[in-house]
Amino acid sequence: MSTLCEELEALLHQCEDGAGEDDRKFMPFQLLQRVLTPERIGAEVDSIGDIEFFLKTSVTTWIQSHGRRIFAILTLLREGHFITKFMGQAFQGTRFDEKLPFSKEELEAFIPDIAPQFYQRQWEFVSPVWSKNVVHREVPPDVRLPFIYNKRIDRGGFGVVYEIKLHPDHQRTALFPGNKNQRIVRKEFKSIALSRAPTFDSAGSQPESQPGSRSDSMATSENIYAKELRNLSILNELKHPNIIELVTSYTYRGKHNLVFPLMEGGDLGGLLRGTRPELFHRNETFLVALCELSSAIEKVHHYTLDKFDIELMGCHYDLKPKNILIQGSTFVLADFGISRLSSESDQELYSGGGSDYLAPECTDADNEFERKAIDRSSDVWSFGCIISEILTYMKMGPAGVKDFRAKREVQIGSRIISAFHQGYQKDNKAFRDWLCLLEGEPDTFSRNIVHLIRKMTALDRSARPSAKEVTLSLQKSSVQAYYLSVRDLYNLLAEKAGDSFEAYAEYTKIQSWGSVLKLTQENGDDAVASGLTDEMDLVKMYTCLAKIQEELEVTIERFEDSLSPLFSSLRSLGEELYDLLPSELGVIAKRYWEIEMVRSEDLGDLLKTAEGAEVVSNRIATLARIKRMSILVATNDAVPLNPTDTCLKIDHSSLRQRAPFGSHTHAELRTQDGSEKKVLVERVQYHRYETRVLGNLLARIESLSALLNSADKPTDFRILRCSGYIHNPSDCAFSLVFDLPERTRSVPKSLDTVITETYKSRERPTLGSRFNLALTLALSLSGFHKVGWLHKSISAYNVLLLIPSDSAAAKNKNTSGWLEDPYLIGFNRSRQDDTLVFTSGHTETEKVAQYYHPSYTPNPGSQRPYRLHYDYYSLGLVLLQIGLWEGLSKLVKVDGQKALSTREMLDHLLKKRVPMLGHYMGVDYQAAVWACLTEFEELGDTTLQQQDNTAHQLRFEERVINRLRKCRA
Known part of the structure; x- marks a missing residue:
């Protein structure tokens, strides 16, 4: 059985602290604790014959509580009995182990016989336990640092970098949570003359050394160390994940050291020289890494710490690939030796550092390398150069980077370097030509990044963007790049999934999200993903898109393996993406999605959508x-809306006429239970010679009746419920019968009538209520178009309002109430949006005919087919009336002139009336009206009608509805 002395000798670890001595060991603290148990201590004390038996219990207790390390040293010296000498010293209330190391004088005083031996061996037991601590530590030269691995990995102008590993017993758990054995690095600066902690002046620099006190190199090394220690100590308070963390600092044997976590991916310089790592196989990963790195530079440039009310300006001054470390797929900013953080102006004379990435304003080679004033824009230049090399690597690999560096070689002074300029305020044509080469790549993000690089590397530094602007631009490019990648994956999924409705639904949902942010548009020189703003959480957006990208790859793989994929994760991530939109944009995106989901004319597709409420929204299912x-x-293949529905044809005798309502009629309809209800009757007249197409006309009337009969309509469908239709062959007419809302003390009136009765300024409805009316009508028309029907008779005469019967009370109390509940009527001329569907032509009512688009005005002997955007034009005239609160006849009246044609009327309104809207209703309302009247080109080839109609609907949402949403009273 081994003795305690032998066991303790075996516990000692070889010390790799770089002191240059071979046989230097240290005792791991926790290992010692596990060996020196109370039982083992008691047994060892019992074996020491020089200790009186009656003292053994007291000695054992004292060792356990005060002196395990001291006892271990004595045991290794085989002089355990001297423990009583330590017990007799007057260090009351103090653990003797905490007094280690003892001075030679102290040891000579109470153990003179073994003082030299104890003094030497005690250094094996005083190795420090390391923790995160920015307070500088002076380590005595005889202390043995608990390094079990210490290998030089780099050398710089001012020192050497080592990879080290601390013994697990000598680092606190908080140093590296969850991984006590994690390797770290230390940056050792050149030897200094004095072994002391550096001091700082108010600017964060060390005071100048006296001539002759040390070499210039040593003084510079000490100054670099002092600045980096101060800068990192300050930056540590930010806890930014992309700024290197300072673990601690210490001075040992005349050398200053900074300790950092080990970045296992090396540095960016090494990455650009090697094979592309698996973690960076996606271009988007590079873009995200650049976003994060830019955020770190931004924090250095504008340092704020709210809890201490501190605001500093900073510059790195030495941005280059070697100073950008890599951890996983993350870039980490490092090497702050010549950086500056202060509350003063950020401009100062260039003071050192050198690399190909320096800005052209640093020095003037033509004037003996005169140092120039530099500032944060110099960092932006350097960062732009680094980005250009990264983009080159992404496109061409390490060979491309090597070629790029060779092509931009220039001579500056006596040196030939691969700079990105040719000296002070001199451009490098090879660099600019290379950017053109990169810009020629087909992907969108390359053009975006090159455009950003050009701005960042402008010779005029005042024209360079700030780090914050760079971060925003990179984030926008990342969102766009991820979106385009996701879109392409969805296209691939569509090929694999075939007729999968779930895949199609999620695809169109993502497309609609991208459309509102303008992510698919080609970007000009002044915009990158122009729909994105700094008010959006762009980081969460591209993070969510990255998850969708990964999920899509898994889903596609399942299809390839003939497995059934689950779309629930994609659906959940899609919802998360929509939640990241501002509320108004979220509404718009969902309306775009509606248009896409119900654009199909295929009955099978529409059936899937109608039955897919769990996949799409209830509203989309209803529209489909x-x-x-x-x-x-319309194709005579009708089925009842619901199984309980009955025929919508009404017997003429059940209708009791009351009074005319414009071109319509108020009446009362007797129901099957004998009760009566108020209805509005819209007459559809046809000529006797049209009886040859009577079947088509009947199908259209039945179709329209069934559509308007549905009680299950979206709330923004401001249409009356149709009870059915009446056919009176003797009068060559159909009649559509609509239920009027059951309101007491209310009178239905047309918008034209209300305007005529209240055009005086004091009687007009409130501005807010008019905005709401305009938006409600636009939304209703949009919904009607989505289900594939054209109105054909939009006018102020076909907008129904329920007006309180006590008009005087309404005027005195709340005129806004007049406009709160509008209904779109006049569907007697509506039809399905299909050029092959029968239409009965233009209305013969002259007043309503004013609202027709000029291109639809019939010519003798010909009839142009009605188009979707003709409805938009008619709506524009109604919106114009609402805005100016005038009848259309007054708006188009020109003194001394004959009646205007529809084309002349439009020209007059655009020139004289529409410009007035800006003063009355604001520029957004004016722009919406202008769009209705002018911005929807007439459809061309009828074979492309459905495709063009979808484009028109999207444009109507953007240029009309979205603008009306912005209008506020």
Whole structure:
């Protein structure tokens, strides 16, 4: 059985602290604790014959509580009995182990016989336990640092970098949570004359050394160390994940050391020289890493710490690939030896450092390398150069980077370097030509990044963007790059999934999200993903898109393996992406999604959408169901809306006429239970010679009745419920019968009538209520178009308002109430949006005919087919009336002139009336009206009608509805 002395000798670890001595060992603290148990201590004390038996218990207790390390030293010296000498010293209330190391004088005083031996061996037991601590530590030269690995990995102008590993017993858990054995690095600066902690002046620099006190090199090394220690200590308070963390600092045997976590990926310089790592196989990963690095530079440039009310300006001054470390797929900013953080102006004379990435304003080679004033824009230049090499690596690999560096070689002074300029305020044509080469790549993000690089490397430093602007631009490019990648993966999924409705639904949902942010548009020189703003959480956006990208790859792989994929994760991530949009944009994106999901004319596609409420929204399912039903009815393949529905044809005798309402009629309809209800009757007249197409006309009337009969309509469908239709062959007419809302003390009136009665300024409805009316009508028309129907008779005469019967009370109390509940009527001329569907032509009502688009005005002997954007034009005229609160006849009246044609009327309104809207209703409202009247080109080839109609609907959402949403009273 081994003795305690032998066991303790075996516990000692070889010390790799770089002191240059071979046989230097240290005792791991926790290992010692595990060996020196109370039982083992008691047994060892019992074996020492020089200790009186009656003292053994007291000695054992004292060792356990005060002196395990001292006892271990004595045991190794085989002089355990001297423990009583330590017990007799007057260090009351203090653990003797905490007094280590003892001075030679102290040891000579109470153990003179073994003082030299104890003094030497005690250094094996005083190795420090390391923790995160920016307070500088002076380590005595005889202390043995608990390094079990210490290998030089780099050498610089001012020192050497070592990879080290601390013994697990000598680092606190908090140093590296979850991984006590993590390796770290230390940056050792050149030897200094004095072994002391550096001091700093108010600017964070060490005072100048006296001539002759040390070499210039040593003084510079000490100054670099002092600045880096101060800068890192300050930056540590930010806890920014992309700024190197300072673990601690110490001075040992005349050398200053900074300790950092080990970045296992090396530095960016090494990455650009080697094979592309697996973690960076996606271009988007590089972009995200650049976003994070830019955020770190931004924090250095504008340092704020709210809890201490501190604000500093900083510059790195030495940005280059070697000073950018890599941890996983993350770039980490390092080497702050010549950086500056202060509350003063950020401009100062260039003071050192040198690399190919220095800005051209640093020195003037033509004037004996005169040092120039530099500032944060110099960092932006350097960062732009680094980005250009990264982009080159992404496109061409390490060979491309090597070629790039060779091509930009220039002579500056006596040196030939691969700079990005040719000296002070001199451009490097080879660099600019290379950017053109990179810009020629087909992907969008390359063009975006090159455009950013050009701005960052402008010779005029005042034209360079700030680090914050660079970060924003990179984040926008990252969102766009991830979005385009996701879109391409969805295209691939569509090929694999075939007719998967879930795949299609999620695809169109993502497309709609990208559309509102303008991520698919080609970007000009002044915009990168122009729909994105700094008010959005762009980091969360590209993080969510990255998750979708990964999920799509897994889903596609499952299809390739003939497995059934689950779309729930994609659906959940899609919702998360929508939640990141501002509320207004979220509404717009969902409306874009509606348009895409119900654009199909295929009955099978519409059935899937109608039955897919769990995949899409209930609203989209409802729209699809209505559109499908209308197509079925129009093709004489109709099925009832619900199983309990009955025929919508009404017997003429059940209708009791009351009074005319414009071109319509108020009436009362007797129901099957004998009760009566108020209705509005819209007459559809046809000529006797049209009886040859009576079947088509009947199908259209049945289809329209069934559509308007549905009680299950979205709330923004401001249309009356249709009870059915009446056919009176003797009068060559159909009649659509609509239920009027059951309101007491209310009178239905047309918008034209209300305007005529209240055009005086004191009687007009409030501005806010007019904004709401305009938006409500636009939304209603949009919904109607989505289900594939054209209105054809939009006018102020076909907007129904329910007006309180006590008009005087309404005027005195709340005129805004007049406009809160509008209904779009006049559907007697509506039809399905299909050029092959029968239409009965233009209305013969002269007043309503004013609202027709000029291109639809019939010519003798010909009839141009009605188009979707003609409805937008008619709506524009109604919006113009709402804005100016005038009848259309007054708005188009020109003194001394004959009646205007529809084309002349439009020209007059655009020149004289629409410009007035800006003063009355604001520029957004004016722009919406202008768009309705002018911005929807007439459709061309009818074979592309559905495609063009979808584009028109999207444009209507953007240029009309979105603008009306912005209008506020």
